[in-house]
Structures are given as structure tokens and as C-alpha cells.
Ligand code: NZQ
């Protein structure tokens with residue numbers, strides 16, 4: 001096991017009707033900016049629950065943060081934060097609203113001229129404006145981690161940011177919020193969380209037995225609840241396991257002491273930036289080709305995954321590992337998620353070259369657990385997804 005440090009300060013408040021506990025978490029003298037997305041919270045009752053819990057607090061609102069939170073929209077929210085002397089942010093939404101809020105928490109106290117630099121120059125946020133979240137869509141784990149991904153339509157970029165100042169102070173997880181989530185987003189959530197685990201597991205063995213079993217148990221739980229939650233999102237037991245699996249998949253715990261990859265996300269983010277494909281779907285496009293291309297260096301973990309997650313016990317190491325990749329593809333298909341870039345766009349010609357060029361320009365010359373995935377390899381992997 002590799003050396004590590006672990007600190008996660010986010011308080012999780014989990015359970016039925018837990019949104020009302022908001023009133024205990026936000027200081028009564030705070031000037032709160034309530035941030036939300038395109039309006040789903042207004043039709044599913046979450047907005048009313050939040051407003052009721054905040055009756056005693058001074059609240060300004062900012063709605064309209066789009067999926068793949070857009071820099072230009074967030075800059076409008078930043079003006080409100082400055083003009084209204086906001087002191088506390090509350091994100092009510094999925095990964096996009098929470099990530100947008102993290103950007104604002106950082107930008108609100110950033111003293112440079114151009115907040116985009118936080119992303120383009122990779123400036124770590126040591127301290128941000130305090131914020132909490134009410135999660136409405138299990139998927140990203142953003143509710144319990146310190147990372148965010150922001151999109152800029154103008155330049156077709158999607159870049160990550162983070163730092164210890166960007167953990168939510170608290171996150172409320174009420175599994176009942178899942179009832180109103182459309183099938184497409186449920187499938188996305190399962191796929192995103194599943195791939196988060198793979199990014200922190202599908203590398204090479206370092207005898208980190210507990211982390212491996214944490215990772216495998218999250219994958220198994222997601223496989224188990226997927227058909228239940230797609231059939232009936234009001235199934236409270238399945239919803240509870242779904243929401244907690246997604247949070248645990250990316251709250252920092254399972255990556256401690258083990259090598260991590262994250263090249264699938266790096267390539268996937270480019271597909272969202274270029275074509276607007278849902279984040280999770282880009283992962284389902286990239287992951288199978290990535291594992292096939294890097295088969296030799298990943299096959300020990302692929303075999304372990306085959307045996308422990310998919311119960312494939314017969315055959316050689318290579319055949320078990322290959323079957324596990326095929327099982328993963330079938331799992332995505334069963335969720336209704338396509339796994340080829342050509343399923344999403346007919347304009348894919350030149351995509352691989354463009355992504356390789358972007359990575360070269362950014363100095364991303366060696367991704368993955370061995371820092372050896374060079375732009376020419378990235379180009380080959382993306383071509384395999386056509
Ligand atoms: O905008 P509204 O109207 O609220 O509708 C949203 C949105 O259209 C809807 N939705 C959310 N909760 C709902 C609901 N509809 C009905 N009932 C509910 N309870 O779902 C749609 C998608 O929401 P979004 O927040 O975009 O989805 P998700 O949570 O999958 O977030 C995706 C974003 O997170 C980033 C992605 O890149 C993407 O930008 N990620 C963030 C990470 C992190 N911070 O750690 C890691 C991830 O790998 C990922 O990159």
C-alpha cells in the first residue's frame with residue numbers, strides 16, 4: 001500500500017425527510033445565495049422543502065445553472081455574490097449545480113482579475129466561501145469531495161479545479177429525491193459512479209486489500225441496484241444504496257494508498273466539450289477502448305475484477321480479463337447507454353487528433369497510473385471508439 005493522508009471534513013446528513021435539517025446547518029446571520037439548475041427542483045417539491053427550512057435566513061436566489069456548468073452563467077452569479085455581500089452558498093442540485101457552486105466559492109474570494117485562471121492555470125483553492133449542498137442527483141460524488149469541472153462554451157473547454165477549500169461543509173442526502181429523476185439521468189448516475197470506481201481500481205495491484213474490496217463492493221452494489229432503480233425510482237431501499245454508493249465512489253476514501261488512472265475522465269471531458277455528450281456517456285465510450293488498449297499493464301486488476309465482481313472464474317488470465325471488459329460493455333448497454341462515439345455524432349472524424357493536440361498544448365504528456373499515456377496513445381484510444 002502506498003503512503004497517504006486522508007481528511008474529509010464534509011458532514012453527511014442522510015435519510016428520509018432530511019432536507020428539513022438544513023435549518024440546523026446554516027448560520028442564522030448568513031446572507032445565503034441559493035443556487036439551482038434548470039428548474040426540476042420547482043416541480044418535484046425540493047425547492048419548497050428548502051425554502052421552508054430556510055425561513056429564518058436571508059436568502060437570495062440564482063437559478064439556471066445548466067448541465068455542464070457554464071462559466072458565463074456562473075460569472076452572472078458571481079456579480080450577485082459581490083453586489084449583495086453574500087456570505088454563504090447553498091447548492092441544490094446535481095453535480096453541475098454543486099460544481100458551479102464550488103467555482104463560485106473559489107472565485108468569490110479569488111483576488112486575481114480573471115477567475116477563469118483558477119481553471120486554466122490550475123490554481124488550487126486553499127480557502128473558499130463556505131457552502132453546503134442538498135443533493136438531488138446521485139452520480140458525481142461532488143457532494144463529498146473538493147473537485148469541480150467547469151465548461152466554457154466560447155472556447156469549447158471543460159476544465160477541472162479543486163483544493164482543500166472546496167469541500168462542502170455539509171451535504172444532505174435524502175434518497176426520496178431520486179423519485180423524480182428521468183431514466184436518462186438515472187442511467188448516467190450509475191455509469192458515472194461505476195466509472196469513478198474503475199478509475200481508482202483498474203490500475204495494478206499494490207496489495208491494498210481493503211481499498212480493493214471497498215471498490216469491488218461499490219461496483220457490486222451498483223450492479224445489484226441498477227435494474228431496481230431503473231424500474232422503480234421510488235424504491236427507497238434501492239435509492240438509499242444508490243445514493244450512498246455514488247457518494248462513496250468519489251469521496252476520496254477508495255483512492256487512498258492506491259495508484260489511480262483518471263485518463264478515461266480526461267478524454268471523456270473533451271467529448272463533452274466538443275459534442276455536448278452527457279458526462280457519463282463519454283466515460284462509457286472511452287472506458288472499454290482504454291482498457292483494451294492498456295490491456296497488458298492492467299490485466300492483473302482486470303482479472304481480479306472479472307473474478308470478484310463478475311464471478312468469471314474459468315479460463316486464462318487473458319480470457320477472464322477480456323470477458324470482464326465485455327461484461328462492462330454489456331452492463332452499460334443494459335442501462336441504455338451506447339458505447340461508441342459514432343452512436344452520438346456523425347462528425348467524429350478528426351476528434352482523436354484534436355484531443356491529442358489539446359493534451360499536447362496543455363502539457364498533458366503522460367496520463368494514467370504510469371504517467372505513460374502520451375498524446376499519440378490517446379489518439380489511438382479515441383480512434384478505437386469511432
Ligand atoms: O437543471 P435541473 O432542472 O435541475 O435538471 C437536472 C439536469 O438537467 C436534472 N436533475 C437533477 N436532479 C433531478 C433532476 N431531474 C429531476 N429530478 C431530480 N431530482 O438532471 C440533469 C443533469 O444534472 P447534472 O447536475 O448535470 O448531472 P450530474 O450530477 O451527472 O453532473 C454532471 C456534471 O458533474 C461533473 C460532470 O463533468 C458534469 O459537468 N463531474 C463532477 C465531478 C466532481 N465534482 O467530482 C466528477 C465527475 O466525474 C464529473 O466530471
Ligand code: ZN
Nearest residue numbers: 140192196279
Ligand atoms: Zn465522472
